[in-house]
Amino acid sequence: MRALGIILAGGNSNRMKELSEKRAIAAMPIAGSYRCIDFPLSSMSNSHIQKVAVLTQYNSRSLNEHLMSSKWWDFGRKQGGLYVFTPTVTSTNNWWYRGTADAIYQNLKWLKESHEPYVIIASGDCVYKLDFNKVLEYHIAKRADITIVCTECHDDDPNRFGVLRMNEDFRIEEFEEKPMVSDSNLISTGIYVVRRRHLIEMLERCAEEGRYDLVKDIFIRYKNLKRIYGYKINTYWSNIATVESYYRTNMDFLRPEIRDYFFNQYPEVYSKIDDLPPAKYNPGNMVRNSLISSGCIINGQVENSILFKDVYVGNNCVIKNSIVLNNVYLGDNTHIENCIVESRDTIRANSYYCGEDRIKIVIEKNERYAF
Amino acid sequence: MIAMILAGGQGSRLGVLTARMAKPAVEFGGKYRIIDFPLSNCINSGIDTVGVLTQYQPLKLNSHIGIGIPWDLDRNVGGVSVLPPYEKSTDTEWYTGTANAIYQNLAYMESYHPDYVLILGGDHIYKMDYEVMLDYHKSNHADVTVACMPVPLEEASRFGIMITDGHGRITEFEEKPEHPRSNLASMGIYIFSWQTLKESLIALKDQQGCDFGKHILPYCKDAGRRLFAYQFNGYWKDVGTLGSYWQANMELIDIVPEFNLYEEYWKIYTKGDIIRPQYVSSEGSVDRCIIGEGTEIYGEVRNSVIGPGVTICKGAVVQDSIIMRNSRVGPGAHISKAIVAEEAQIGDNVEIGIGEEAPNVLNPAIYAWGLATIGEGTVIPEGMKIGKNTVVSGKTLPEDYPDGFLPGGGALLKEGGELP
Numbered sequence: 001m002r003a004l005g006i007i008l009a010g011g012n013s014n015r016m017k018e019l020s021e022k023r024a025i026a027a028m029p030i031a032g033s034y035r036c037i038d039f040p041l042s043s044m045s046n047s048h049i050q051k052v053a054v055l056t057q058y059n060s061r062s063l064n065e066h067l068m069s070s071k072w073w074d075f076g077r078k079q080g081g082l083y084v085f086t087p088t089v090t091s092t093n094n095w096w097y098r099g100t101a102d103a104i105y106q107n108l109k110w111l112k113e114s115h116e117p118y119v120i121i122a123s124g125d126c127v128y129k130l131d132f133n134k135v136l137e138y139h140i141a142k143r144a145d146i147t148i149v150c151t152e153c154h155d156d157d158p159n160r161f162g163v164l165r166m167n168e169d170f171r172i173e174e175f176e177e178k179p180m181v182s183d184s185n186l187i188s189t190g191i192y193v194v195r196r197r198h199l200i201e202m203l204e205r206c207a208e209e210g211r212y213d214l215v216k217d218i219f220i221r222y223k224n225l226k227r228i229y230g231y232k233i234n235t236y237w238s239n240i241a242t243v244e245s246y247y248r249t250n251m252d253f254l255r256p257e258i259r260d261y262f263f264n265q266y267p268e269v270y271s272k273i274d275d276l277p278p279a280k281y282n283p284g285n286m287v288r289n290s291l292i293s294s295g296c297i298i299n300g301q302v303e304n305s306i307l308f309k310d311v312y313v314g315n316n317c318v319i320k321n322s323i324v325l326n327n328v329y330l331g332d333n334t335h336i337e338n339c340i341v342e343s344r345d346t347i348r349a350n351s352y353y354c355g356e357d358r359i360k361i362v363i364e365k366n367e368r369y370a371f
Numbered sequence: 372m373i374a375m376i377l378a379g380g381q382g383s384r385l386g387v388l389t390a391r392m393a394k395p396a397v398e399f400g401g402k403y404r405i406i407d408f409p410l411s412n413c414i415n416s417g418i419d420t421v422g423v424l425t426q427y428q429p430l431k432l433n434s435h436i437g438i439g440i441p442w443d444l445d446r447n448v449g450g451v452s453v454l455p456p457y458e459k460s461t462d463t464e465w466y467t468g469t470a471n472a473i474y475q476n477l478a479y480m481e482s483y484h485p486d487y488v489l490i491l492g493g494d495h496i497y498k499m500d501y502e503v504m505l506d507y508h509k510s511n512h513a514d515v516t517v518a519c520m521p522v523p524l525e526e527a528s529r530f531g532i533m534i535t536d537g538h539g540r541i542t543e544f545e546e547k548p549e550h551p552r553s554n555l556a557s558m559g560i561y562i563f564s565w566q567t568l569k570e571s572l573i574a575l576k577d578q579q580g581c582d583f584g585k586h587i588l589p590y591c592k593d594a595g596r597r598l599f600a601y602q603f604n605g606y607w608k609d610v611g612t613l614g615s616y617w618q619a620n621m622e623l624i625d626i627v628p629e630f631n632l633y634e635e636y637w638k639i640y641t642k643g644d645i646i647r648p649q650y651v652s653s654e655g656s657v658d659r660c661i662i663g664e665g666t667e668i669y670g671e672v673r674n675s676v677i678g679p680g681v682t683i684c685k686g687a688v689v690q691d692s693i694i695m696r697n698s699r700v701g702p703g704a705h706i707s708k709a710i711v712a713e714e715a716q717i718g719d720n721v722e723i724g725i726g727e728e729a730p731n732v733l734n735p736a737i738y739a740w741g742l743a744t745i746g747e748g749t750v751i752p753e754g755m756k757i758g759k760n761t762v763v764s765g766k767t768l769p770e771d772y773p774d775g776f777l778p779g780g781g782a783l784l785k786e787g788g789e790l791p
Contacts, residue, residue, distance in 0.1 A: 033646050280662075281658060281660045286656070
C-alpha cells in the first residue's frame with residue numbers, strides 16, 4: 001500500500017460539556033451501533049490502508065477499550081495493523097502531546113521506520129465515508145505537497161473549523177484556523193495527504209522551533225511556500241465536537257437517504273461486535289421514527305429518537321427527540337424530551353427531563369440494582 | 372476436556388429450511404443459528420478445543436464458524452476445527468452414524484491427549500455448564516455420563532429412556548419404549564473418559580451406522596463400565612420439527628421468557644455480520660416481537676421473531692411468524708403463522724397463511740401445525756395467496772399459482788431464487 005494512516009483522537013472539547021467527562025470525542029457513540037472513530041477507521045480499512053496509528057491522549061480508556069482488538073476493522077494483520085499511541089515518558093521527553101503536530105512528532109520513529117511513501121492524516125471526531133485512494137490519486141495528479149480535504153459547511157458554524165479559499169485550480173490561497181469572521185463556508189475536514197518524508201521534515205523543523213500545531217504551525221505557515229491543494233467532497237461529512245452537532249449528526253440517521261448512504265451502500269462501516277440479543281418490543285410499546293439497537297427492551301413510547309445498545313425503557317415512559325446512550329435503564333413513567341441521556345445510567349421512575357431551548361444532558365449516576 | 376459437536380445431520384423434519392443447509396446452521400431467535408447454543412455453552416464452560424463434525428450441506432455452517440472468532444475459539448492451541456469426512460487409503464466412507472463419525476476422528480482427539488471427551492448434538496436450544504456435568508462424572512468415577520432430563524411420562528416414548536438405581540447409575544436403557552419405566556430422557560450429551568471412548572469405538576468400528584445410543588452405550592454397559600445419568604433441569608428444547616421450531620421461537624417473545632437471552636451471565640455468541648441499528652418508521656408498529664439488527668419496519672408486526680437485515684414494507688402486516696435474515700416483505704403483504712427463511716422476497720399484497728387447514732400433499736408429517744413454510748431465497752410474485760400447511764421454495768412465477776392461490780396443504784418447490 002502507498003499510504004500510512006494517522007488518526008488524531010486525543011482531543012477534548014469543552015463544547016461537548018459533560019459528555020466529554022467520560023470519554024474522548026472519538027469514542028462518542030454514533031447512530032446506535034457505532035463509535036465515531038469507526039468512520040475514519042472503516043474508511044481507512046476500506047481504502048486498503050493497512051497500517052494505521054491512532055493517537056490518543058485525553059480520557060482514552062473508553063477509546064482504548066473500543067480499539068482493544070483490531071480485528072473488527074480487519075486490522076488484525078501480520079503486515080501493518082492498528083497501532084494505538086498514547087504519550088509516554090522517555091529519558092528525553094516527559095511531555096503530553098502538546099498539539100497535533102507534537103503528537104505525531106513524538107511518534108516520529110514509527111513514521112521513519114515505515115516505508116509507505118504517503119501519509120493520510122484524519123481526525124477521529126468526524127462522521128463520513130471516504131475513499132482515501134481517490135484523494136491520494138488527486139494529490140499525485142496535482143503534484144501537490146499537501147492536500148486538504150474540504151467541504152462546504154451548511155448547517156454548522158464554519159468559524160469553528162479551518163476556513164479555506166481556493167483558486168480555480170483548487171490551490172489553496174487562504175487558510176485561517178477558527179477565524180472570528182469569514183466570508184467563505186469552505187472548511188477543512190481535518191483530512192490531509194502529505195508525503196511521508198516531507199511530513200517528517202516539517203515536523204522536525206516545527207519541533208525545533210517549539211511549535212506544536214499541525215494546522216496553525218505547519219499548514220498555514222507553509223501556505224505560500226508549498227503547493228497546498230483542496231480536495232472538495234460533496235458527500236456526507238459531519239463533525240461532532242459540540243453538543244449541538246453531536247445531537248444533529250445522530251438525528252441525521254433518522255433520514256432515509258443518510259441511512260441508505262451509510263448502512264446500505266458500499267463500503268460498509270465496521271465496529272466492535274457486542275454480543276447482545278435482538279431488541280425486544282413488549283406489549284404497551286409504541287415506537288415511531290426511531291433507531292433501536294440490539295439488547296434494548298422497550299415497554300414505553302419512543303418517538304424521533306435513537307436508543308443505543310442495551311437500553312431498557314420502562315412502562316409508560318415517553319422518549320421524544322432524544323438520544324439515549326448505551327446501557328441505560330429508564331424507570332417507569334419517565335419523560336425524556338430533547339435530551340441526551342449519558343451512558344450506563346439508571347434513571348429513576350417518574351423522572352421528568354425536557355430540554356427547553358437547547359439539548360439537555362441527563363446524568364443521574366444512580367446505583368443500579370439487579371431487577 | 373475437549374468437545375465434539377455432531378453437526379452433520381440434515382434435520383429432514385425441518386423440511387425446506389434444511390434444503391440448502393444443515394440443521395445446526397438454521398437461524399434461531401432473531402439473530403442466532405442453532406449451533407451458537409452448543410458452541411457458546413462450550414466456551415462458557417471453559418472448553419476451548421471443539422471439533423465440529425459436518426457432512427450434510429456444510430457451506431453455511433463453515434462460513435458461520437470460520438476460525439471461531441465470535442466464540443473466542445480462535446486459539447493457538449485447540450480452538451474450533453471443522454471436521455468433514457475425508458478420503459482414506461482404505462475403506463473411505465461417509466459418517467454412517469454418530470459414533471462412526473467420532474471414530475473417524477480418533478486421530479484428531481488423540482492429538483490433544485484428552486482425559487475426557489464431551490459429545491454433543493448441534494441441534495438443541497439450551498444453556499448448560501458442562502463443567503458441572505464433568506464434576507459429576509469425576510465424583511462418580513464414571514466411565515460414561517449421559518445428560519438426561521425428566522420429561523412427562525406420556526412423552527417419554529419419543530426418547531431414549533435411562534433407568535437408574537438410587538445413585539444415578541444407569542442399569543438399563545430403552546430406546547423409544549412403548550411403556551416407559553422411567554421419565555429420564557437422554558439429551559444426546561455424553562461425557563466419556565478417553566480410554567473408554569477409544570476402546571469402545573475401536574471395538575465397534577465395523578458396526579454399520581454405529582450410534583452412541585444404539586451401540587456404544589449398550590456395549591459399555593455390557594462391558595461392565597460405570598454409566599451414570601446426570602440430571603439436567605434447565606431449559607432444553609429440541610427444535611427438530613417445524614412445529615417445535617416455531618414454538619421455541621415464539622417462547623422468546625414472552626415478557627419474561629423461560630429461556631432468557633438477556634441475562635448478563637452465560638451469553639450466547641454469534642457471528643454478527645450486520646451491525647447497524649434497526650429502524651421503525653412513523654407508520655410502522657411493533658408489538659411483542661424480537662427484532663435483529665439492521666431491520667427496517669414500515670409496516671405492522673405482531674408476535675413475531677424477525678431476523679437481521681429484514682425489510683417489512685409499508686402496509687404489510689406480519690403476525691405469529693418467523694422472518695429470517697435479509698428477507699423482504701413487500702407493501703401490503705399479509706403474513707400470518709409462517710416461517711420465512713433467509714433472503715426470501717415476498718411480493719406486494721401477497722397473503723400467506725389464509726383459508727382452511729388441510730394435510731400437506733408432499734409430507735403431512737413435516738408441514739403441519741397450520742404453518743406456511745417459505746424456503747431460503749424464495750420469490751413469491753405480487754398478489755399471490757398461500758394457504759396453511761403449505762411449503763413454497765424457489766423462484767415461483769404467477770403461473771405456478773392456479774387462480775393466484777396455493778390452497779391449504781399445497782406444495783410448490785421450484786429451482787432458483789434469490790441466493791446470495
